[in-house]
Amino acid sequence: MKKLLPTSTAGSLPKPSWLAEPETLWSPWKLQDEALIEGKQDALRVSLQEQQLAGIDIVSDGEQTRQHFVTTFIEHLNGVDFENRKTVRIRNRYDANVPTVTGDVSRQNSVFVEDAKFLRQQTKQPIKWALPGPMTMIDTLYDDHYRSREKLAWEFAKILNQEAKELEAAGVDIIQFDEPAFNVFFDEVNDWGIATLERAIEGLKCETAVHICYGYGIKANTDWKKTLGTEWRQYEEIFPKLQKSNIDIISLECHNSRVPIELLGLLRGKKVMVGAIDVATNTIETPEEVADTLRKALQFVDADKLYPCTNCGMTPLPRAVARAKLHALSAGTDIVRKELSV
Known part of the structure; x- marks a missing residue:
């Protein structure tokens, strides 16, 4: 029997201090070469165990093997120059020094498949793997080659589809695409953003999800949220089209946000x-x-379709805080499960 209200996380969990600087985005690795490979695997095991001890039903790698949810994927692609950086405005919110697209983008080898196989070996629970979505990828780069956000998004969608198919073959149950950019560029989302996402999931038999949030708890994001007014209706612009899309699961931010439920x-x-x-x-x-x-x-989602989750990734949080929050998620879900089973 399928579990009612299966819990999961949006993605990242804090890394152990022996692997990377705690509470820091884009933190450099503290290990190198073989020690780094081993350290990442150890961190993945620890992250998995913390999820299991907290009673999380759909587990992930906690993104322990990647520095950043977007750039780590892009680093493995051809056509992107990480030495040649430019400053761009990310999601109309903050400036970042990002790599430049200098030629046709392509993927020679899989990026996360070995990590996913390793996670699959560690557990019989359903596993979820996060990939950056096409629109968020183009928003984290300077494009000096295609000079078209849409064209580059379609190219990335093809590459993501190759990776997703290999992740599915490695035993991943849910592939999630992270698209915080969907909360900003509404016209583009409706014009071609959802279409490129559907290209990324083409031919997959496993479940697919899109995670659309208001971002990590970093200052640039919390400052931006203050400008959004008393009601955050951004989702209203894109939900109707997402409802008609082939994506199976929509992952959203609800707690302490001003999203009208x-x-x-x-x-x-x-x-x-x-x-x-x-x-x-x-x-x-x-x-x-x-x-x-x-x-x-x-009130608005059928019980058999509701998956309790975190608002976003928890990389910037202290480990003890993230751990306690996971326990709270499970305990709160248990309360509602009992109410539903009466």
């Missing part, structure tokens, strides 16, 4: 990963707070 009704029929843990604060949610977020979501 009734917007979930626009996704009726889709599975929804409901973010019930705020990643922008070190305050640990109580199980009752988690349960309350889930109860609100259940």
Whole structure:
């Protein structure tokens, strides 16, 4: 029997301090060569165990083997020059020094498949793997070759599809595409963003998800959120088209956000990963707070389609905080499971 309200995380979990600088995005590795490979695998095992001890149902690698959710994938592609960097505005929010697309982009070898096989060997639970989505990839680069966001997105979609098919073959149950850019470029999302995402999932038999959040709890994101007013209706622009898309699961930010919960009704029929843990604060949610977020979501999402989750990745948080938040997610979900089974 399939578990009701299966819990999962949006993706990243904090890395151990022996592997990388804690609470830091883009933190450089503290190990090298063979020691780094071994260290990443050890961190993956630890991350998996922490999820299991917290009672998380759909587990992940906690993104322990990658420095950053977008650039680590791009580093493995041809046509992108990491030496030749330019400053660009990321998601209209903050400036970053990013690599340049200098030629046709292509993928010679798989990027995460060996890591996914390693995770698969460690557990019999369902596993989820995150990849950057095409639109978020183009927003994290300077394009000096295609000079067209749409053209480059289609090229990335093809490459992501190759990777996704190999991840599926390695035993991944859910492949998630991270698209925080979907909360910013609404016209592009509707014009070609969702279409490129569907190209990335073409031919997959495993479940697919798109994670659309308001970002990590870093200052640039929290400052931006303050400009969004009392109601965050960004999702309203793109939900109708996502509801009609071939993506199986939509992953969203709900707890402590100003997203009107009734917007979930626009996704009726889709599975929804409901973010019930705020990643922008070190305050640990109580199980009752988690349960309350889930109860609100259940007014608009059928119980068999609701997946309790975190709002976003937890890389910038202290490990003890992330761990406690995972336990709260499970405990809060248990409260609602019991209510549903009465």
